[in-house]
Structure formats: structure tokens, C-alpha cells
Amino acid sequence: MxxxxxxxxxxxxxxxxxxxxxxxxxxxxxxxxxxxxxxxxxxxxxxxxxxxxxxxxxxxxxxxxxxxxxxxxxxxxxxxxxxxxxxxxxxxxxxxxxxxxxxxxxxxxxxxxxxxxxxxxxxxxxxxxxxxxxxxxxxxxxxxxxxxxxxxxxxxxxxxxxxxxxxxxxxxxxxxxxxxxxxxxxRGEARHDAGPPPQPLTQSVIFQARQDCLALHLSEAVEEYIVQLVHATRQPSAYGDDLARWIDYGASPRASIALERCARARAWLEGRDYVSPDDIQAIAPDVLRHRVLRSYTAEAEGISDDHLISELLGRVPVA
Structure with a gap:
């Protein structure tokens, strides 16, 4: 659980x-x-x-x-x-x-x-x-x-x-x-909430936690949101002419896989048994910033990769 x-x-x-x-x-x-x-x-x-x-x-x-x-x-x-x-x-x-x-x-x-x-x-x-x-x-x-x-x-x-x-x-x-x-x-002053080092986790516990993450509920609507978000990087003109100018190459299918896996892990760490759109939005910048290639136009206009991803998240509707 x-x-x-x-x-x-x-x-x-x-x-x-x-x-x-x-x-x-x-x-x-x-x-x-x-x-x-x-x-x-x-x-x-x-x-x-x-x-x-x-x-x-x-x-x-x-x-x-x-x-x-x-x-x-x-x-x-x-x-x-x-x-x-x-x-x-x-x-x-x-x-x-x-x-x-x-x-x-x-x-x-x-x-x-x-x-x-x-x-x-x-x-x-x-x-x-x-x-x-x-x-x-x-x-x-x-x-x-x-x-x-x-x-x-x-x-x-x-x-x-x-x-x-x-x-x-x-x-x-x-x-x-x-x-x-x-x-x-x-200076060597321990934090009050530090406590003693925990018993090291065995690898079997980590492997079981990975299985628990895969068992979390992922609705079709959230799955569709992942797909729409990644496809927006490949077909940016559907979400604005400025995005079309700023993106040279979109994210690969690895981005979709990474978004789902990371969102599941985040939801599990938060103690939930389901994945929400908030998990997708929280992890999306770290998943996409190295997978979406900005154009020279975007660099000339001072558009950073984080700003670009923020625009994508703001324009792709949550399913």
C-alpha cells in the first residue's frame, strides 16, 4: 500500500x-x-x-x-x-x-x-x-x-x-x-530533527516499492493528459504560433514513459494510491527540459526551456 x-x-x-x-x-x-x-x-x-x-x-x-x-x-x-x-x-x-x-x-x-x-x-x-x-x-x-x-x-x-x-x-x-x-x-551542531541514521534499506525493499508504484491507479484521463502533453511538443502549432517558433524538435516516447513512471513515484512518496494531474505537472519540467529542443528563434527571444515548458503546461488542458 x-x-x-x-x-x-x-x-x-x-x-x-x-x-x-x-x-x-x-x-x-x-x-x-x-x-x-x-x-x-x-x-x-x-x-x-x-x-x-x-x-x-x-x-x-x-x-x-x-x-x-x-x-x-x-x-x-x-x-x-x-x-x-x-x-x-x-x-x-x-x-x-x-x-x-x-x-x-x-x-x-x-x-x-x-x-x-x-x-x-x-x-x-x-x-x-x-x-x-x-x-x-x-x-x-x-x-x-x-x-x-x-x-x-x-x-x-x-x-x-x-x-x-x-x-x-x-x-x-x-x-x-x-x-x-x-x-x-x-560546525558539527546536529539538527534537532535529525535523529540516528536509519537501518539501511535492503534492495528487496526498494524493488517491492517499485512494484507498489506500478500498482497505483492511473485513470484513462490522466494517461491521456500525459500523451497530449508530449504530443504538444511535437505539434506545437496546435497550441500557438509562438510555440511553433520556439520548438525545433519535440520529446521522444521516452518522455511519456518517464512522465508516467515519475508521476507514479511522486504519488507513492506522497502516500496516495492514485496518480493525479498535479503529479504530472510537478515532474514535467525535469522530465521535458532536456528532451525538447529549442529553436534559435527561442534563444534569440530569450525564451528559456523552463519558460517553454511552463507555457506548454498552461496551454495543454487537463483531460
């Missing part, structure tokens, strides 16, 4: 260590429940790394942080065959991609071959070395980060790889009250 939320202690644990970033915490849990990956964009120092570390503390799972750099090789990510001269054989040495939770820090600094290797892992849940294909763990989540400020020496992610991310989350600076709490936390 949705009311028996096994992730509540985990959420409280993460929020006790990540101050002022409730949206990021929720999106991390949604990605975990929806069995997807997330791209987090924000300035340095906004607790992106700390967030997934806190998640790893509350789950029985292996965690690894990999700093992406221009000289990174695919073998540094997926592993390589090591020759053993004592018996004349090759032995595969696993790379960090085989961990359950992987932090791909500053992913846009990695060259194309590394991004391609990560793409296969994210899309197919497997990697190929030579003639051998190896399966990744059943629980596998990639949280990639990128810095929107410094672009020198970066390799922009191709659309094909962006589409593999379930969510593209943007994090902003905390408010003043949250900043005071951050200062106290940095």
Missing part, C-alpha cells in the same frame, strides 16, 4: 544532511523508485555530491564517485582485461560502472568515447568489452552532475545521451534560513 511508505526514514535521513534542497532529495528518490538516472545541474557547493552519498548511506548498495576529466578512458569507467603471465590468461578487472550507485561528477568533461560507454550502460544495463557482454547490477543508478558556469574544456552531452536520463534537475542556492542551518551543520 502507498500509505506504508518504506522510504520515509530514508527521506528523513537525507533531508537531515542536505539542507534547503528538498526538490533534489525528492528527485533522487523518484529516480530510485522509477529505476532511472538523473542529471543534476548546479553551481559548485550546492550539495550535489553530498546528496547521493547520503542516499548511499541509507541503502544497502555499493557507491562510487568518479571524477570525469578530459583524459578519462572508457576502460577507467567499465574496466579492462588484465593479462596474467603466470598462466597466460586474461582476467577482467571490473570498473566503477559495476557499483549500484555511481556519481559521474562533471560528466560533460569526459570525451565522446567515455560518454558512449556510459550510454550503453545506462540504456542497456550492460557493458561490452571485446567479445564479452557483462550485465550490470539489478539496482543501478547513475547521478551525473555538470557545472553550468564554467564551460571551458567541456564536451556537451549529445541528445541521444541526454534522452537516457530520466530527469534533468536544476538546483539553486538555498534561502537564508537554510543557509543558517548549513552553517550550524558545518
Amino acid at each position: 502507498a500509505s506504508d511508505n518504506a522510504l520515509t526514514p530514508l527521506r528523513q535521513h537525507i533531508e537531515s544532511r542536505i539542507i534547503g534542497q528538498q526538490t533534489l532529495v525528492e528527485r533522487l528518490l523518484i529516480a530510485l523508485l522509477a529505476d532511472g538516472h538523473l542529471l543534476v545541474e548546479g553551481a559548485p557547493g550546492l550539495a550535489k555530491t553530498r546528496a547521493i552519498k547520503a542516499l548511499a548511506e541509507g541503502v544497502e548498495a555499493d557507491f562510487h564517485r568518479l571524477q570525469f576529466t578530459p583524459d578519462l578512458l572508457p576502460s577507467d569507467l567499465i574496466g579492462t582485461d588484465i593479462y596474467r603471465p603466470e598462466n597466460g590468461s586474461f582476467e577482467f578487472q571490473h570498473g566503477p560502472i559495476f557499483h549500484n550507485l555511481l556519481l559521474a561528477d562533471e560528466i560533460n568533461r569526459a570525451p565522446a568515447k567515455v560518454q558512449s560507454a556510459l550510454l550503453e550502460a545506462m540504456a542497456e544495463r550492460q557493458i561490452t568489452v571485446g567479445q564479452t557482454t557483462r550485465t550490470l547490477p539489478d539496482l543501478f543508478l547513475v547521478m551525473a552532475t555538470q557545472n553550468p558556469i564554467e564551460q571551458e574544456g567541456t564536451y556537451p552531452l549529445p541528445e541521444a545521451q541526454l534522452d537516457r536520463f530520466l530527469l534533468h534537475v536544476r538546483v539553486d542556492y538555498p534561502d537564508r534560513d537554510s543557509e543558517r542551518q548549513i552553517l550550524r551543520l558545518a
